[in-house]
Each structure stands twice: as C-alpha cells, then as structure tokens.
Amino acid sequence: MQLNPFHLKKKQPTDGQLLQDFRQSGDLDVLGDLYARYMDLVYGLCLKHFKNREDAKDAVIQIFEKLVDEIPKHDIKSFKSWLYVVSKNYCLMELRKAKTGQLRSLADEQELANFMEKAEEWHPIDDEPNKRNEEALKACIEKLKQQQKDCIELFYFENKSYREISAALELEEQKVKSYIQNGKRMLKICLESKQ
Structure with a gap:
C-alpha cells in the first residue's frame, strides 16, 4: 500500500x-x-x-x-x-x-x-512546555518514587483518567489520586529548586 x-x-x-x-x-x-x-x-x-x-x-x-x-x-x-x-x-x-x-x-x-478528574488545580507540570522546563521536569520525574512516577506519566503524558490508571497499575483509585497529588507536590518543590 x-x-x-x-x-x-x-x-x-x-x-x-x-x-x-x-x-x-x-x-x-x-x-x-x-x-x-x-x-x-x-x-x-x-x-x-x-x-x-x-x-x-x-x-x-x-x-x-x-x-x-x-x-x-x-x-x-x-x-x-x-x-x-x-x-x-x-x-x-x-x-x-x-x-x-x-x-x-x-x-x-x-x-x-x-x-x-483532569481539571485539578493547574500546576507547573501543566504549563506549556519549553525546552528548559521540559528537561527540568524530566529530571524531576526521574527522582519520584516508582508508583508516583508511573501515575504521573500515565495521567499527564498519556492522558489517562484515575480509573484507567487504577486498572492499568492494579491500584485503588484513591491510591492513584494520592500518588498523583504527592507526586505533583514533589515535582513542584523540585522544579522550584531548579529556578
């Protein structure tokens, strides 16, 4: 073809x-x-x-x-x-x-x-990417605990809902929300320290 x-x-x-x-x-x-x-x-x-x-x-x-x-x-x-x-x-x-x-x-x-579900308060991870921010963000994501990292990547980069992440990672929805919230908090601290 x-x-x-x-x-x-x-x-x-x-x-x-x-x-x-x-x-x-x-x-x-x-x-x-x-x-x-x-x-x-x-x-x-x-x-x-x-x-x-x-x-x-x-x-x-x-x-x-x-x-x-x-x-x-x-x-x-x-x-x-x-x-x-x-x-x-x-x-x-x-x-x-x-x-x-x-x-x-x-x-x-x-x-x-x-x-x-996808309209939580906006956060630095939600901002329009630019090269410097994107590199800093990737470096900060690497520092997250594995489950936080998995949840953040699925939520932000693959646009999955809590329910979809819960099914994919075999976690309770409440746990997924918690990992995303805590992950976002850690990312914010990490990104602010790089400014």
Whole structure:
C-alpha cells in the first residue's frame, strides 16, 4: 500500500502559535481551535462553581466571548494557566451577582467527577512546555518514587483518567489520586529548586 503524503498527520500548532495567530489575524476560528483544547476543563470548572449544567454551558460561551477582548490586553505566557484564572474569576464574579440561595440543584455528581478528574488545580507540570522546563521536569520525574512516577506519566503524558490508571497499575483509585497529588507536590518543590 502506498502512503499518500497528504494523509500524514499534520503537527498540531502549540498554544503559543495559535495565540500569536489570533493576535495577528483576529480570526475567531483560530481562537476557537485554541479554546476547544480546554473547553472541557473550563466546563468542569464552571460546573464546580455553578453546580448547574445549563449555567456552566452558558458560562463556557461567555468566557469565550470575554477572551476576544481580554487576550489583546495581556502578555500571556501560558494560555492554559491564564485561561484557568480568567474562568475562575468569571465564575466568582457571576456568583457574587447571584443572590444567595438562588443557585439551582446540584449537578449530576458523576458528570462533575468525570470533568474535574483532569481539571485539578493547574500546576507547573501543566504549563506549556519549553525546552528548559521540559528537561527540568524530566529530571524531576526521574527522582519520584516508582508508583508516583508511573501515575504521573500515565495521567499527564498519556492522558489517562484515575480509573484507567487504577486498572492499568492494579491500584485503588484513591491510591492513584494520592500518588498523583504527592507526586505533583514533589515535582513542584523540585522544579522550584531548579529556578
């Protein structure tokens, strides 16, 4: 079978490249592509705050519209981390506007758990990689205890959920969460010592 060179997978642009393209062109499709990478995380964060699917979905749209105005005003080093702060601030402002006691019933906890599973607080390991950070991160990961290392690698580099890691490593989900949390803490200390 002959390979058609046009069917080869094109390398995805980085967040930084998409951000730069949007700044230069103002093309909402470019911003849409960038935002789509983190829409599930933004939705999960909004769901956590509003505890209501409809309000969370509305917030995802409102936050996208907010980005159009906010991006040109800021020097953004890591889009993902910056987006997290913008999204969290948006949710908190909206909640302040709402009168207490008017928030509707709790969202389906399972849906919230599925979204939040990969949307833990952002951490240096979540930042957009650059060569120096990546080398420091690899060196720090090597220093972790084996089970922490395995869990971190599966979670961050293979994008596995707690449940999938639990099955792959034959560990309880709670243990997986614990190894990831402790591993992240150790990585943060290690990375800060290298700065």
